Amino acid sequence: MSAAPWKAKVDDIITQQGRVKEVLLPCLGAIQEVSGYIPQPAISYLQECLDVPSVDIYGVITFYGMLTTKQQGKYVIRLCNSLPCHLNKSENILRVVERKLGIKAGETSPDGKFTLETVACLGLCDKAPAMMINDKSYGNLTEATTQEILAELNG
Amino acid sequence: MSSPRDEGWLIRVGLASCGIAAGAKEVYNALSARLGDKGLGVTLKKTGCIGMCYNEPLIEVVSPRKERTFYKQVTPDKINRIISEHLIQGKLVTEWAVPDEEINRLLAKQQRIVLRNCGIIDPESIDDYLAVDGYKALKKALSTMSPDEVIGEVTKSGLRGRGGAGFPTGVKWGFARKSSGELKYLICNADEGDPGAFMDRSVLESDPHSVIEGMLIAGYAIGASQGYIYVRAEYPLAINRLELALADAKKAGFIGETILDSNFSFDIKIRQGAGAFVCGEETALLMSLEGRRGMPRVRPPFPAQSGLWGKPTNINNVETLANIAWIILHGASVYSKYGTEKSRGTKVFALAGKIVHGGLIEVPMGITLREIVFDIGGGTSSGLELKAIQIGGPSGGIIPASLMDTPVDYDSLTQTGAIMGSGGLIVMDETSCMIDIARFFLNFIQKESCGKCPFCRIGTRRMLEILERITEGNGKKGDIELLAELAQNVKRASLCGLGQTAPNPVLTTIRYFRNEYEEHIYQKKCRAKKCHALINYTIIPEKCTGCGVCAKYCPVEAISGEKKQPHLIDSNRCIRCGLCMKVCRFDAVSVGSREENA
Ligand SMILES: Cc1cc2nc3c(=O)[nH]c(=O)nc-3n(C[C@H](O)[C@H](O)[C@H](O)COP(=O)(O)O)c2cc1C
Ligand code: SF4
Ligand code: SF4
Ligand code: FES
Ligand code: FES
Numbered sequence: 090m091s092a093a094p095w096k097a098k099v100d101d102i103i104t105q106q107g108r109v110k111e112v113l114l115p116c117l118g119a120i121q122e123v124s125g126y127i128p129q130p131a132i133s134y135l136q137e138c139l140d141v142p143s144v145d146i147y148g149v150i151t152f153y154g155m156l157t158t159k160q161q162g163k164y165v166i167r168l169c170n171s172l173p174c175h176l177n178k179s180e181n182i183l184r185v186v187e188r189k190l191g192i193k194a195g196e197t198s199p200d201g202k203f204t205l206e207t208v209a210c211l212g213l214c215d216k217a218p219a220m221m222i223n224d225k226s227y228g229n230l231t232e233a234t235t236q237e238i239l240a241e242l243n244g
Numbered sequence: 245m246s247s248p249r250d251e252g253w254l255i256r257v258g259l260a261s262c263g264i265a266a267g268a269k270e271v272y273n274a275l276s277a278r279l280g281d282k283g284l285g286v287t288l289k290k291t292g293c294i295g296m297c298y299n300e301p302l303i304e305v306v307s308p309r310k311e312r313t314f315y316k317q318v319t320p321d322k323i324n325r326i327i328s329e330h331l332i333q334g335k336l337v338t339e340w341a342v343p344d345e346e347i348n349r350l351l352a353k354q355q356r357i358v359l360r361n362c363g364i365i366d367p368e369s370i371d372d373y374l375a376v377d378g379y380k381a382l383k384k385a386l387s388t389m390s391p392d393e394v395i396g397e398v399t400k401s402g403l404r405g406r407g408g409a410g411f412p413t414g415v416k417w418g419f420a421r422k423s424s425g426e427l428k429y430l431i432c433n434a435d436e437g438d439p440g441a442f443m444d445r446s447v448l449e450s451d452p453h454s455v456i457e458g459m460l461i462a463g464y465a466i467g468a469s470q471g472y473i474y475v476r477a478e479y480p481l482a483i484n485r486l487e488l489a490l491a492d493a494k495k496a497g498f499i500g501e502t503i504l505d506s507n508f509s510f511d512i513k514i515r516q517g518a519g520a521f522v523c524g525e526e527t528a529l530l531m532s533l534e535g536r537r538g539m540p541r542v543r544p545p546f547p548a549q550s551g552l553w554g555k556p557t558n559i560n561n562v563e564t565l566a567n568i569a570w571i572i573l574h575g576a577s578v579y580s581k582y583g584t585e586k587s588r589g590t591k592v593f594a595l596a597g598k599i600v601h602g603g604l605i606e607v608p609m610g611i612t613l614r615e616i617v618f619d620i621g622g623g624t625s626s627g628l629e630l631k632a633i634q635i636g637g638p639s640g641g642i643i644p645a646s647l648m649d650t651p652v653d654y655d656s657l658t659q660t661g662a663i664m665g666s667g668g669l670i671v672m673d674e675t676s677c678m679i680d681i682a683r684f685f686l687n688f689i690q691k692e693s694c695g696k697c698p699f700c701r702i703g704t705r706r707m708l709e710i711l712e713r714i715t716e717g718n719g720k721k722g723d724i725e726l727l728a729e730l731a732q733n734v735k736r737a738s739l740c741g742l743g744q745t746a747p748n749p750v751l752t753t754i755r756y757f758r759n760e761y762e763e764h765i766y767q768k769k770c771r772a773k774k775c776h777a778l779i780n781y782t783i784i785p786e787k788c789t790g791c792g793v794c795a796k797y798c799p800v801e802a803i804s805g806e807k808k809q810p811h812l813i814d815s816n817r818c819i820r821c822g823l824c825m826k827v828c829r830f831d832a833v834s835v836g837s838r839e840e841n842a
Contacts, residue, residue, distance in 0.1 A: 113535035118477065118516055145536075152537040152694075154519030155477055167478075171439030172634065172670055172684060173596040181821050184799060209521060209688065211478055212442035213262055214596035214668075215297040215603055224480045226265035232823070 095120040095131050103138060110141055113149060117156055125161040132158075154208070162197045162204035164242055168220040171210035179218035183207065185235045202243075253286040253331055254306040255279075258363060260293040260449045261481045262442070267319065268301035274320035275303075278327060286331065292450020294363035296350065297603035299342060304363075305330055314342040350601060353620055355582055355590050355608045358566045362450035362604075367485050370492040373453040379498055381569035385461050386506040389572075394465040395421060398568065401576035402588030407433055407524075407561030408639065408666050409741070410587075410654045416558060419548035420466040423556035428468040431533070431552070431559045432459055434475035434482070435517050435524035438637030439688065441668035443592040444562035446604050448475070448482035451566070452489035456512065458565030460498065461572060463510045466558050471512040474529055477519065486514055521692040525740050526559045528694065539694050540740035561666070563592055583609035587653035587664075597634075597670035598624050607652065614648035617671060628673040632756070636665025638685045638692075639745030641752030642678065661752040663745070677774035678757040679764055683711040685749040693742065700743030703734040707750060715775040717838075719765030724754060769837045776820040780838050783824075785810035787832035794824035794833060 098119040106112050113135065120131050127150055136143045150156045166186060170179050187193055190203050197204040213219035216228025227238060257263075257272045272290065279286050294302050299316035305326070306312050313336055315326060322340060329335050356362075365372035373379070385394050399414025420428060432455060436444040448455060459471050475483055490512055493499045501509045515533055522528045523538040530552050532538040551557020567589065571579045580588045587609040593616065595602050600622030607616060613633060617623065624630050630645045641662030643650065650656050657664050672681070686708040693700045707730050710723050731747030738744045754761060763769045770778040783794075783803075788810040795803040795811060802818040805811030813824070813833075825833040 110535040111533065114518060114532065115515065118518055121518075141535075148537050149535070152520060153517075156518050171688070172681065173440045175684060176597050176670070176672065176676060178822070181823070184819075184821065188799065208478075208519070209437060209692075210439035210441065212436065212445040213265055214440050214442060214594065214670075216262055216265055216300075217596065219265070221478070226261055228262065228265040 093128070093130065094123050095128075096134065098123055099131070099134065099138070108139055110139055113139055113141060113146070114153075117146075117150065117153075121156050125163075125165075127156060127158050129158075160197070160201065163202050164222050165204045165206065166220060166222050167206050167208045167211065168194075169209070169211045169213070169218065170207040171214070173210075173214035174217040174219060177217040179230075181232060182218050182220070182230050182235050185232050186239065189236065189239050252308060253284070254289060255286060256289045256291045256294075256304040256306070256363070258292065258294045258300060258302045258304075259290045260446055261479075262293070262297050262446075263300045263302065264481070266300040270320050271301045271303065271318050271323070274323050278323055284327070284331065290366050290368060291364060292362050292367045293359075293446040293604055295359065295604045296342065296601070298601050302342075314347065315340045316342050349622075350605075350620055353611060353615055354606055356606050357570050357579070357582075357590050358447060358454075358563055358592050359450075359604065359606045360570065361454060362446065365451065367450050367452055368488055370453060370489070370496060373451070377573060378453055378569075379457055379493075379496075381572035382457050382460050382464075382498060383504060385464060385572055386504050386508060391421060391465045391467060394461060394572065397576045398465070398571060399576075401571045401579040402583070402586075403564065403567055403571065403579070404587065404654065405561055406563035406567075406591065406666065408636070408663070410664060413560065413564055416548065416560075417462065417465050419546070420468075420556050420558040423548050425556050427470070427555050428466055429552045429555055429557040430459060430463045430466060430468040430471045431529070431557060432471065432473040432562060432565055433524060433526065433529060433559055434473055434479075434562050435529065436476060436479075436562070436666065437521040437524045438639075438666050438668045440594065440596045440634070440670045441637060441666050442594045442596075443604060443667045445479050445482055446594075447562055447566050447592075448479070449485055452482075452485045453493065454566045454569060455562055456486075456489055456493055456499070458560075458568035459512060460503070460510055461568050462558065462560060462565065464508050466556075468558065469509055469511070471510060472533060472552075473512065473514045474523070474533060475514060475516060477516040483514060483516065490514070520694075521688075522694045522740070522742055525742060527740070529559065530557065537694075539696055540742070542739060563667070584651065584653045586655060591652065591664070591667060593667045593669045595621050595669055595671065598626055598628075598673045598676075599671040600625050609653050610651050612649050612651055613643065616652070616669065617648065621671065624671060624673045626673050626675065628675065631672050631674050631676055632678070634662075634670040634672065634681065634749070635668065636663040636748070637668050638688050639663060639741060639748060640665045640668075641748040642681065642756060643752070644756040661748065661755055663748070675772050675774065677715075677770050677772035678753040678760050679711060679715055679770075680772070680774050682750045682753045683708065683715055686711060686746070689742065689746045693746075694740075697738045697740075697743050699734045699737035700739075700746065703730050703737075704743075704746055706730055707734070707747070711750070714761065714764050715770075715777065717764075717768045717775075717777045719761075721765070723765060724758065724761050728754060773835050773837075778838055779820060779835055780815055781813050781818055781820060781822070781824060781833060781835050782815075783811050783813055784832050784834055787830050789830055789832070791829070793827050793829070797823045797827045799823065 194207045219228045403413045404410040523532045528538040528540040547557040592606045632644045790808040802814045
């Protein structure tokens with residue numbers, strides 16, 4: 090079996106910063122980023138390397154909203170539902186995305202392509218309603234532009 | 245070209261993440277291609293947040309004679325005309341330029357200290373920062389001031405923490421300095437989680453070195469050797485630019501061992517959050533940095549005594565730190581000229597919601613809310629009456645339009661029941677329902693409470709349930725009193741600031757808009773036409789031409805009717821999205837209270 094892509098990242102971080110508990114969160118963040126979720130073997134690996142009990146690792150994963158042990162879609166859609174976006178009808182955008190992708194907030198599409206989440210303010214409030222898809226930001230969303238953006242990714 | 249030989253034209257493109265979201269990168273690339281092949285001798289520059297976020301994508305053209313023109317909502321296809329008319333023929337393209345009056349109006353009441361370089365320098369260039377006196381304050385502090393003198397200067401400036409609590413910065417540094425221990429830490433809190441707040445993001449994306457310089461001076465003052473920047477993972481661009489800035493500052497010798505030949509050594513690491521709002525609270529942040537669940541703990545001991553790994557630690561907000569270099573360079577007495585007696589200096593606000601000029605502003609303390617919302621912000625974007633503003637995020641409160649003459653200082657804002665908070669200012673017009681807003685914030689708190697304190701966890705859930713039933717038309721007599729009582733308990737029995745301030749949005753809406761609560765409960769009426777259970781969309785038969793457009797747009801097929809015949813909305817199916825009203829060209833859709841329309 091070839092080494093999982095997350096392993097190189099974790100080794101990098103540990104080489105640079107040492108085998109200290111402090112790097113648990115950066116390691117988990119890196120694994121989440123490359124794999125889209127935290128797979129079981131990664132947890133065992135961290136447990137060994139950093140000498141942290143696995144319950145503690147699970148504790149950390151469940152505490153932070155961006156970490157998950159469930160496989161996420163290729164595109165993670167984070168739709169803001171904080172006040173300025175809410176005032177500009179972000180719930181209508183949510184409905185468009187839900188309908189278009191056939192999934193609800195918190196779910197991943199069966200083909201593994203999309204994960205939909207509603208999140209707190211993305212700092213794009215002057216362009217409310219706003220969302221991020223992976224690292225890209227989108228603002229001033231309307232029903233029409235949202236459909237276009239999704240169609241492009243589906244294309 | 246008629247420009248003098250020595251100095252050419254300069255074009256700046258605002259490339260903070262909101263500019264990029266509006267398409268500024270495409271504009272930059274198009275400019276770069278166009279200017280490259282014409283050899284016009286124009287300098288093209290990336291810059292950060294210009295402040296006029298509502299006009300983005302935004303470029304600034306500076307003529308050889310230093311005349312500045314801003315072009316708004318620029319797209320790649322507008323570029324040719326701007327270059328050929330403005331740069332080559334010397335005529336402004338007035339229909340795309342931001343009018344002078346608008347700029348004067350925006351800037352007249354502002355005082356830019358924190359934002360001094362934002363929108364002017366290239367955040368990715370340390371040379372740019374050095375050219376505007378960058379790292380001069382650090383040099384001054386290290387070579388001419390003792391740590392105690394630095395602390396004295398910051399104390400004298402009257403600067404208070406901009407992260408929300410408003411604690412005097414110099415005094416806090418004094419505690420950390422006096423705390424015994426070889427190893428001390430300095431942390432920059434860049435977790436900015438208040439909904440509606442994007443001040444810290446803009447500063448980090450537009451002028452990262454100013455925050456780094458502030459950290460170095462703070463580290464020197466308290467005797468720390470290691471710094472951390474704890475930044476939310478939702479800010480990838482800010483993280484990128486910080487990484488670059490740290491690397492450049494290291495190369496230039498501002499970070500590392502024996503900095504600038506002094507005996508001060510300091511290193512800075514970046515740590516990312518992982519999507520937990522409560523980690524902005526300082527004790528939770530420390531737990532998170534140690535690699536644990538971000539649960540707040542009781543203070544004392546304060547971080548100054550026992551912080552990261554039990555060592556003395558000082559935590560400051562991004563904006564607080566961005567003030568430091570300016571204060572050291574210009575002197576405390578110049579800084580403290582701005583503001584009021586107890587709230588010195590300036591404050592950055594992010595204007596959002598229903599406002600014409602949404603964006604980032606910096607104003608001297610003591611300015612009134614009215615001046616911010618109307619003179620700078622241009623009033624409501626809908627043209628409807630201002631109803632209230634929300635300030636301070638989930639810990640803050642609502643201030644009604646009648647109190648717009650309140651001066652912006654820590655004490656006056658606290659008296660209204662809101663707080664200064666970190667700088668989010670959300671404008672609301674008549675279409676905002678105050679009970680909906682209160683419900684909204686409690687829902688947020690419910691999701692973000694770490695769960696440690698029963699009252700914060702369960703008390704707010706009870707409050708949320710009551711608000712939900714009020715918005716759903718099932719409010720009961722006594723609900724308002726029950727809400728107020730629960731609110732007091734949650735405030736009293738919560739450990740950290742999150743729970744202690746969570747009831748503020750509810751308490752302030754009850755205080756100023758009790759009549760709206762009563763209308764919801766007793767008359768089942770939502771005057772803002774927001775609460776879905778209390779409103780109905782209907783089609784006025786006399787106005788309907790039967791064009792069918794609304795039926796095509798309705799997402800749930802709630803509209804039916806024959807062509808050229810008045811259409812009908814099935815109220816049971818309708819999800820109250822309001823789309824039909826927006827698309828009807830004949831004003832035939834109306835929204836009203838359930839009874840009125842029934
Ligand atoms: C729930 C909660 C969230 C907070 N979030 C932040 C934040 O995102 N950024 C920040 O600087 N301070 C935040 N604070 C305030 C910090 O606890 C702390 O007071 C501040 O970072 C100190 O810096 P200052 O003295 O420079 O303001 C938060 C406080 C609470 C209770
Ligand atoms: S769009 Fe207006 S006029 Fe046309 S069918 Fe709908 S309600 Fe009637
Ligand atoms: S408000 Fe929305 S759901 Fe209701 S009828 Fe109109 S378009 Fe359809
Ligand atoms: S409220 Fe949606 S991006 Fe800030
Ligand atoms: S002008 Fe873009 S962040 Fe303000």
